[in-house]
Amino acid sequence: MLGIKVICVGRLKEQFYSDAAAEYIKRLGAFCKLELEELPESRLPVNPSPADMESALSQEADRIELRLPSNSAIIALCVEGTMLDSEQLSQLLQKFASLGKSRLCFIIGGSLGLHDRIKQRADFCLSMSRMTFPHHLARVMLFEQLYRGFKISEGSKYHK
Amino acid sequence: MLGIKVICVGRLKEQFYSDAAAEYIKRLGAFCKLELEELPESRLPVNPSPADMESALSQEADRIELRLPSNSAIIALCVEGTMLDSEQLSQLLQKFASLGKSRLCFIIGGSLGLHDRIKQRADFCLSMSRMTFPHHLARVMLFEQLYRGFKISEGSKYHK
Numbered sequence: 001m002l003g004i005k006v007i008c009v010g011r012l013k014e015q016f017y018s019d020a021a022a023e024y025i026k027r028l029g030a031f032c033k034l035e036l037e038e039l040p041e042s043r044l045p046v047n048p049s050p051a052d053m054e055s056a057l058s059q060e061a062d063r064i065e066l067r068l069p070s071n072s073a074i075i076a077l078c079v080e081g082t083m084l085d086s087e088q089l090s091q092l093l094q095k096f097a098s099l100g101k102s103r104l105c106f107i108i109g110g111s112l113g114l115h116d117r118i119k120q121r122a123d124f125c126l127s128m129s130r131m132t133f134p135h136h137l138a139r140v141m142l143f144e145q146l147y148r149g150f151k152i153s154e155g156s157k158y159h160k
Numbered sequence: 161m162l163g164i165k166v167i168c169v170g171r172l173k174e175q176f177y178s179d180a181a182a183e184y185i186k187r188l189g190a191f192c193k194l195e196l197e198e199l200p201e202s203r204l205p206v207n208p209s210p211a212d213m214e215s216a217l218s219q220e221a222d223r224i225e226l227r228l229p230s231n232s233a234i235i236a237l238c239v240e241g242t243m244l245d246s247e248q249l250s251q252l253l254q255k256f257a258s259l260g261k262s263r264l265c266f267i268i269g270g271s272l273g274l275h276d277r278i279k280q281r282a283d284f285c286l287s288m289s290r291m292t293f294p295h296h297l298a299r300v301m302l303f304e305q306l307y308r309g310f311k312i313s314e315g316s317k318y319h320k
Contacts, residue, residue, distance in 0.1 A: 014180070014183070015176075015179070016175075016176040016177070016179035016180040016183065017176070017180065019175070019176035019179075020174070020176040020177065020180070023174070023176065079245070083289075083290045084290065084291070085239075085290040085291055085292070086291045086292045089291065128289055128291055129243075129288055129289040129291075130243045130244065130245040131244070131245055131246045131249065131288060131289075131301075131305055131308075132245070132246045132308070133301065133304060133305075134304065137300070137301065137304060140297070141291075141293065141297065141301070144293065144294065144297060145291055145293075148291075148292070
């Protein structure tokens, strides 16, 4: 069974997003070993300078790098990444699995996004939308697309 | 104050999506007069033929057409539409408002999407993603983007 690790910077605050994420995690249990790791978001002053933001992103990147699993394909989520439709994401899951990667690791940044060095290290940068969504909602969207991807692979009708 | 009507085919089933939508509706109250209208989804047999689906979509389109407000810009959501980033959506809201349209009407189809004649009638077809999301989640995504669009217009920091 494919292992999927999802690294998220920041904790879900809104109960409805937690509940939505929990529902998809439950459903994904039928298709993969899912591991979710939440890392703390760096604190920013009220009016952060570019240097404050760079520093916060870099600290978050440090924490992410410590938690990246070995022998994993790394997929970073960022608005400027490559856009895939749901079928293509499903194929990507299958492709990485068939390459002998024992697991996939998706990374969702915090409110500032991800540091460039995480994007550069990633095997693939995935954009779910040109629109900027709050990272909490992005987490729900990713889980739903992973679930949809597995349902597409098994030829079920969920995705219709 | 700009009036925004959102026509949705189908009712929200999951409590977490209802709660999320309710939260954004509450927040949007500061920026627009929001009216949400849910229309019934047409029933389909277990293994629907293309003709069954065309018929269901057409029935749903009939119901939508009856509820389209006059003097409104019509924006249909569909996966193959034009992709905008959050800033461009914010500009679109301002543009339609400045054209003297007293309101905007967004339309989100049901699980089959929207009939072509609704897309053809629309002033704009908007795609939030190349990925297919469940229409319930799409509703939350749209509300969040409308809220973000207003926050961008007022120059606030929410969208950072």
